[in-house]
Amino acid sequence: MHDLLIVGKIGAVYGILGWNKIFSYTEKKSNILKYKPWFLYHNNQWIQFFLEYNKIYNKKIIVKFKNINNINQAKILTNNLIAIQKQTLPKLNKCEYYWYNIILCQVFDKNNIYIGTVRNIIRTKKNDILVIKNTKYNKKEILIPFIQNIFIKKIYLKKKIIQLNTSIVE
Structure with a gap:
């Protein structure tokens, strides 16, 4: 199911x-x-x-x-x-998401460079943190705070894409 x-x-x-x-x-x-x-x-x-x-x-x-x-x-x-x-599940307000919608989204930086895929989300007191995995970056996890309009520019749920406001330096 x-x-x-x-x-x-x-x-x-x-x-x-x-x-x-x-x-x-x-x-x-x-x-x-x-x-x-x-x-x-x-x-x-x-x-x-x-x-x-x-x-x-x-x-x-x-x-x-x-x-x-x-x-x-x-x-x-x-x-x-x-x-x-x-x-x-209850309907969410604009700019609210269920974790299952965010997991497996592809993440791109502000220059439209592929960063990786959201594999997990960590809950903290202040904000959630995206755990992004990409084999290009030595198979390490990249952690991005899930703060909209600061780190997260736009989320395209239908396309499963997250656009960042920042770039990731190798």
Whole structure:
């Protein structure tokens, strides 16, 4: 299913009544509970699961899925990835982007010289940082702060291109 976005992972069981802990990959951890339905990668396929109950206990997200009623059933789900359909994400304002839109964009400097491809994004308190990979630059990663109008000139999402305001010196 190519329209799925991984947003978390099933953790260890919690209690004996079929509950699991959740590792959320969303910016605000509890936002994972806003997205429905969930798809779990189980037995080499994506299967739709429905939450019956959820709660936050000691800063941990805990869920119970429908038809998962005991510790043995919950253990089977441990370590499964959690995905949602991309179209269930809220619409963003202008100049806001989901990371999955930015990852794999090709990056060009202000002189239109190819810098590399965005392979990852690092979150910091001040701003996100693009991790760009290009074998031309000794296979090292290039880190560019994701600050629009300072380092980032323009983003062309349909073309998967990011134009920088700066040049990269070899």
